[in-house]
Amino acid sequence: MPLFCRASSYLLLLALAFITSSCQTDTTAIPIPRGEKIFRVKCSSCHILPHPKYYSLDTILEQIEHHKLVKKIKLTAEEEEELILYLQKTFSQK
Numbered sequence: 149m150p151l152f153c154r155a156s157s158y159l160l161l162l163a164l165a166f167i168t169s170s171c172q173t174d175t176t177a178i179p180i181p182r183g184e185k186i187f188r189v190k191c192s193s194c195h196i197l198p199h200p201k202y203y204s205l206d207t208i209l210e211q212i213e214h215h216k217l218v219k220k221i222k223l224t225a226e227e228e229e230e231l232i233l234y235l236q237k238t239f240s241q242k
């Protein structure tokens with residue numbers, strides 16, 4: 149077999165390996181919603197999610213502002229948006 153053929157079949161294998169490995173990462177686990185992940189990382193070190201039955205969404209949103217000032221919690225605008233979307237979803241499922 150000419151050398152360039154061997155090289156190209158090697159490249160093909162490499163491409164296949166790359167394609168299958170990039171497929172696997174999508175299917176190995178059920179993805180956690182981004183907002184929930186942000187809650188786990190930024191909030192759950194201190195407490196679990198307050199129960200929707202006892203807190204309104206407004207209270208939670210006020211608390212996030214309060215937390216940012218008083219507890220020096222750092223959220224980027226994007227993280228805060230995702231977190232609020234997640235909380236809105238959770239708190240509309242009472």
Ligand code: HEC
Binds near residue numbers: 193
């Ligand atoms: C540094 C620890 C800490 C972190 C991190 C934290 N909290 Fe809190 N949180 C508290 C404490 C302590 C309280 C009890 C009330 C207080 O001190 O304001 C509380 C209370 C709350 C309450 C209930 C307020 C009430 O009126 O009883 C909500 C809602 C809340 N946190 C949301 C969040 C959210 C959302 C995040 C993530 C962005 C978060 N917390 C991250 C410490 C924390």
